[in-house]
């Protein structure tokens with residue numbers, strides 16, 4: 017998974033279109049927020065160890081834009097979020113659904129700079145979920 | 147690159163078996179010897195036909211999809227949908243398709259399944275007549291039901307022709323579509339192939355209870371149009387006014403392609419194949435429901451999966467044969483269990499039957515044993531099939547216990563997977579033995595049922611063997627225990643005691659000292675509830691906020707489109723006109739959908755998160771407060787009007803209900819808690835269906851506990867008789883607090899009270915001992931806990947509004963707080979709004 021992240025981050029650096037989404041203090045530990053970037057909805061999370069993750073906000077099982085409101089946790093070593101609608105669990109690192117083979121949600125590069133949380137949807141917007 | 151050319155396999159049909167064949171061959175063809183082209187006539191790729199009926203329970207077509215990720219990503223596997231094979235030219239080794247494509251084949255696999263047999267009844271082609279086999283059929287039936295709803299006044303009706311397994315599923319589907327279903331069956335009983343005479347009688351009673359009218363020993367003579375509807379006449383003279391007719395009178399193999407190209411077919415149809423699934427042309431195979439092996443056509447998926455594997459093995463140069471199949475079935479008809487396995491109808495010479503029929507409970511169990519009563523041959527279970535999973539794998543083996551004890555309704559022998567030998571088949575759908583499961587648990591270090599399913603496929607088809615998988619984990623030495631989830635090995639009650647006695651106030655501390663990992667949607671809300679019961683602080687401050695389900699997090703109920711609903715508390719169902727007007731105004735001003743709930747209050751639906759504080763500002767200003775409809779919390783105390791108005795009332799039930807609701811509001815527990823108070827024995831408040839029920843008597847109040855509506859209704863048990871109000875309230879205080887401390891996660895009081903009656907102990911007597919006679923010496927503590935709750939209650943919506951910090955979370959988008967979520971859209975319905983749902987967007991990758 018490391019390599020996937022690295023590639024995405026590298027891609028992001030090349031084009032360098034990072035959207036500043038909120039102040040660092042607006043992103044609580046283990047509770048997500050949603051951001052609207054163009055017409056892309058992104059769910060952003062901070063896990064207990066300070067790591068940041070950004071995935072699509074749309075629950076692929078129902079179509080509702082709610083994943084930012086799911087419960088954050090872990091399955092084994094994997095950091096996860098559970099859909100608040102029907103509780104399917106997703107790997108925050110890869111977007112893969114751990115309860116249903118082959119279902120995956122988009123992931124986006126995310127970072128913290130100077131007290132702001134920034135997300136990179138730029139070139140990835142094409143695969144946005146709306 | 148392999149030196150030789152890849153052989154081209156053409157598969158006709160992308161149904162359950164054809165798809166399984168493709169996946170099996172792709173998986174095992176490690177040398178890259180084959181390329182595969184699949185031609186499927188249906189517009190969508192293979193889906194789970196066995197679970198077809200769940201489409202009417204809201205399972206979507208996407209969720210029924212069966213195709214394993216990546217199957218057709220390779221250049222060596224191609225799928226053409228919405229296209230059928232029209233002819234086979236054996237001399238040229240080609241097939242031509244409905245779209246004019248010609249495909250060369252080295253190997254041809256027919257997996258065309260079967261078609262529903264429609265008896266030659268006059269009128270069978272009329273609009274409104276359907277079969278039940280594909281998703282398209284189900285869409286057509288649904289559309290007809292909707293159209294009928296437009297023009298038929300009164301109750302709509304449907305007829306299912308055929309009372310077998312599929313016919314009963316179809317009947318249930320009609321009922322789900324709001325119709326009164328009729329079933330007509332030629333045989334003298336339902337499911338004649340699987341169930342015997344007495345079992346059929348019990349089944350019929352159970353089916354009729356579901357609102358299905360059963361006509362046995364007769365058939366449909368004719369269907370004709372009649373005033374925009376259909377009129378069916380049965381052979382016995384009965385006439386039925388109908389909106390739809392569904393034919394489900396058996397299946398016939400789709401063998402036309404084979405017939406036309408001169409392959410041998412069975413005497414009653416079906417592509418004739420040998421035990422290697424080869425037809426009379428050695429480069430053509432037939433598998434699944436279109437094949438006839440040894441005179442048998444198998445109408446179940448498991449034998450088809452076996453055949454798929456047999457052919458894949460042949461192609462890879464290994465020998466494999468199909469040796470017949472287990473025809474066990476378990477009916478998935480909601481609320482009615484029917485299972486039939488092995489030699490259910492006792493056809494074996496000298497077979498003996500042991501039957502247990504319970505006319506009161508409407509259950510029937512029969513096992514068939516060998517003439518010397520030593521070996522289990524088969525059985526039938528109706529009304530309660532809980533023993534199916536354990537009994538089926540024992541077929542053909544020595545009985546582990548006395549036959550009667552094995553099916554005795556109570557005190558019976560516990561049958562579990564432990565008693566089975568390694569070769570016993572646990573999952574018949576996917577042919578997985580106990581040994582294979584144990585091995586894969588060890589080999590892959592599996593720790594849960596989900597892992598077993600993923601690794602072995604056991605439990606992934608009909609689901610009836612899932613109950614046996616967990617015990618196998620234990621047998622393989624994996625600790626499963628009663629723990630909450632992978633993060634805690636203890637139960638909710640134990641965790642409560644740990645948090646209480648060690649004064650642990652945060653999830654982080656609990657999970658670090660007594661668990662592992664970072665929690666999940668199971669343990670976090672459970673811990674949130676425990677912490678709420680132990681402290682009396684606001685439930686959303688600090689780390690606690692991150693533990694809550696979205697409902698508690700926004701203090702409102704999440705709806706399917708991501709909006710929320712708002713339910714103000716209406717204690718006892720009593721409300722002033724002024725408050726009612728404010729509720730109406732708020733609904734109008736925010737454009738909310740309004741519905742009166744089953745709990746004597748008003749629900750306002752469709753609020754976006756950023757609207758919630760604005761809505762509540764107005765409700766709180768008008769003197770209303772949170773109804774905790776979103777929490778595992780005290781909900782409503784339902785009441786009747788009682789002695790103040792009602793000519794029969796003997797006590798002021800409304801007054802007591804209001805007092806109780808105000809006393810217990812805000813309590814959080816393992817699950818929701820509901821109460822009711824009726825003013826006399828007529829019981830208009832349905833108190834006996836509540837966790838806590840109170841019924842007035844001339845001398846005081848009767849207290850009932852442990853009632854439940856919902857999926858498993860239970861009448862409450864009488865706990866105290868004609869007590870005064872003080873005694874009553876004290877007993878309820880203690881009942882609630884004891885429940886809050888000791889029940890399991892998501893356990894209502896009904897199952898909790900039942901769980902107290904283990905090992906011959908009378909649960910109610912025990913509870914009376916604890917709560918009235920203080921047998922555990924904890925009453926003072928329980929009383930103090932309740933006093934403290936009552937003293938510290940404050941409305942969490944008022945608290946939220948008072949604090950700008952707490953209000954920060956109520957935005958749809960953190961970077962655009964003013965922007966409403968553009969995905970939320972409405973359509974009009976009956977003068978109000980309803981959500982327009984985007985629907986699933988499953989994106990599948992390899």
Ligand code: SRM
Pocket residue numbers: 703704705711712713741742743744745746747748749775781782784820835836853854855856857858894
């Ligand atoms: C709104 C309401 C239906 C209505 O339009 O009337 C309702 C709506 C829901 N009920 Fe209910 N129940 C409502 C009365 C009932 C009743 C009747 C009653 O309370 O008198 C029952 C049967 C009585 C009982 O609980 O024993 C009832 C038994 C259930 C159950 C089954 C519980 C069980 O023990 O089997 C569930 C599922 C669950 O909680 O796991 C459920 C779950 C739900 C949920 C929470 C489902 C969900 O997770 O989204 C629904 C959400 C409400 C919302 O979004 O606002 N609801 N539900 C009723 C709200 C009453 C209120 O004013 O608070």
Ligand SMILES: Cc1cc2nc3c(=O)[nH]c(=O)nc-3n(C[C@H](O)[C@H](O)[C@H](O)COP(=O)(O)OP(=O)(O)OC[C@H]3O[C@@H](n4cnc5c(N)ncnc54)[C@H](O)[C@@H]3O)c2cc1C
Pocket residue numbers: 158159160161162163164165185186187188195196197198199229230231232257258259260278279280312315400403433434435436444445446447448450476608
């Ligand atoms: C409502 C219902 C409930 C069921 N419940 C159970 C159950 O509980 N347990 C159980 O074991 N079984 C059950 N079954 C039976 C099970 O679904 C079948 O045994 C299984 O689907 C057979 O698989 P198959 O691939 O042989 O046929 P199918 O799944 O029918 O697939 C055949 C496919 O081939 C296509 N086809 C046909 N001719 C051509 C052609 N010339 N060219 C291209 N494509 C063609 C068809 O359109 C179809 O898509 C149920 C069936 C139904 C309808």
Ligand code: SF4
Pocket residue numbers: 786787788789792793794795796799824825826827828829830831
């Ligand atoms: S329960 Fe009794 S008092 Fe209450 S409304 Fe019914 S009849 Fe009247």
Ligand code: FES
Pocket residue numbers: 572573574575576604605606607608609610611612
């Ligand atoms: S027996 Fe059907 S899934 Fe296992």
